[in-house]
Amino acid sequence: MKRGMRLALGVSLALGLGLPGMVGGLFWWAGSGATMKNGEGPIFENPSGPTAPSVRPDALRVLSWNIHYGVGPKDDAGNLRSREEVLHWLGELAKAIREVNPDLLLLQETDFDSKRTHGIDQMRWLATELGYRYMAPTVTWDKNYVPHPAWPPSQHYGPMTSGQCVLSRFPIITNRHLALPQPDENPWWYNRFYLNRMVQRVEIDVAGTRLGVFNIHNEAFNQKNRELHARLVADWVHDMALPYRLVAGDFNAIPPEATLRKAFPDEPETDMTTDRSIQILRDTWAGWGEVYPEQATRADESKSFSFPAHAPNRRLDYLWFSPAWYLVEGGIRQQTGAKSDHLPSYALLRFTPPEEKAANENNVDSSRKDLGNP
Numbered sequence: 001m002k003r004g005m006r007l008a009l010g011v012s013l014a015l016g017l018g019l020p021g022m023v024g025g026l027f028w029w030a031g032s033g034a035t036m037k038n039g040e041g042p043i044f045e046n047p048s049g050p051t052a053p054s055v056r057p058d059a060l061r062v063l064s065w066n067i068h069y070g071v072g073p074k075d076d077a078g079n080l081r082s083r084e085e086v087l088h089w090l091g092e093l094a095k096a097i098r099e100v101n102p103d104l105l106l107l108q109e110t111d112f113d114s115k116r117t118h119g120i121d122q123m124r125w126l127a128t129e130l131g132y133r134y135m136a137p138t139v140t141w142d143k144n145y146v147p148h149p150a151w152p153p154s155q156h157y158g159p160m161t162s163g164q165c166v167l168s169r170f171p172i173i174t175n176r177h178l179a180l181p182q183p184d185e186n187p188w189w190y191n192r193f194y195l196n197r198m199v200q201r202v203e204i205d206v207a208g209t210r211l212g213v214f215n216i217h218n219e220a221f222n223q224k225n226r227e228l229h230a231r232l233v234a235d236w237v238h239d240m241a242l243p244y245r246l247v248a249g250d251f252n253a254i255p256p257e258a259t260l261r262k263a264f265p266d267e268p269e270t271d272m273t274t275d276r277s278i279q280i281l282r283d284t285w286a287g288w289g290e291v292y293p294e295q296a297t298r299a300d301e302s303k304s305f306s307f308p309a310h311a312p313n314r315r316l317d318y319l320w321f322s323p324a325w326y327l328v329e330g331g332i333r334q335q336t337g338a339k340s341d342h343l344p345s346y347a348l349l350r351f352t353p354p355e356e357k358a359a360n361e362n363n364v365d366s367s368r369k370d371l372g373n374p
Helices: 003-016 018-030 083-100 122-130 188-193 223-238 277-284 294-299 354-367
Strands: 059-066 104-111 134-146 158-168 172-179 198-206 209-217 245-250 317-321 325-332 345-351
Touching (some): 059 209, 134 172, 158 209, 245 345, 317 325
Parallel strands (some): 059 104, 209 245
Antiparallel strands (some): 059 345, 245 317, 325 345
């Protein structure tokens, strides 16, 4: 149903129920949207994008980025961006992505049809601008009207459709999503307007080789719920049978070896002292690689920082890969600068035959390049 029709229906229903009913009816209508549940998501093609190569490349470039809804590095609550500003920041994101030229692009916090970003479908805009043919979205926030911030109403987010997406130079075969639970400590009326986080899982056909790609945006504000999300993500990825798998996104958690765990300069009230989210993932995915693993973090932690982009002090963004891959280079692209409130994660992953991978294991430390940092 079109947003204009939904608005008219909501107002008509409220008026028909009288003042108490009007308030309740408008509240219920505003917090309504598409039902979030496990299942298949859509797959789209951009006809202007080039067709996929018929021969499998030796390696794939992967970039994962929380793009902050294309509003730039600063919060837009109470300071909504003009259409020109949104297009400016989308252009800045596109320039930074083009520098890497990834084969697979995983995005979090992407608006598909939201008032706050003037109805721009950011997935299709970036696909057209960057020449990606294949697109798969997962909607995590679909509300008829989001009354945030509370005042003034002119700054309300309003109608909202946003989520995550994968852009690919190779055909996307399936696009599935797993609904993650909302914090049960939140009041019911708060969760009515809160986003419904999802794990997005796509299968991609790279000239005959199937990939399992997981796009993640876990809980940010509730540790109990974030650790539950980590367990669900860990198990779902672990249970997939494909040898070539990768997992990337915004996990909203710092690694166990992080030295700063609370009282962050930008969020003095945040305390992650006891958070086990990343350890849960590492325990389940024993033998997997990370683009900036524990030993690298202990050697130079600052190169792993991905948030906040303008003055990074901690890591919230990760890229993992299954043992079938061989990491050529990767890291957090800090040279990208503040185009969003997060910095992107990057990897160049080689398709490696088992015997070649075994022969190269002893050379990983010397051959691995941290080209994600200056």
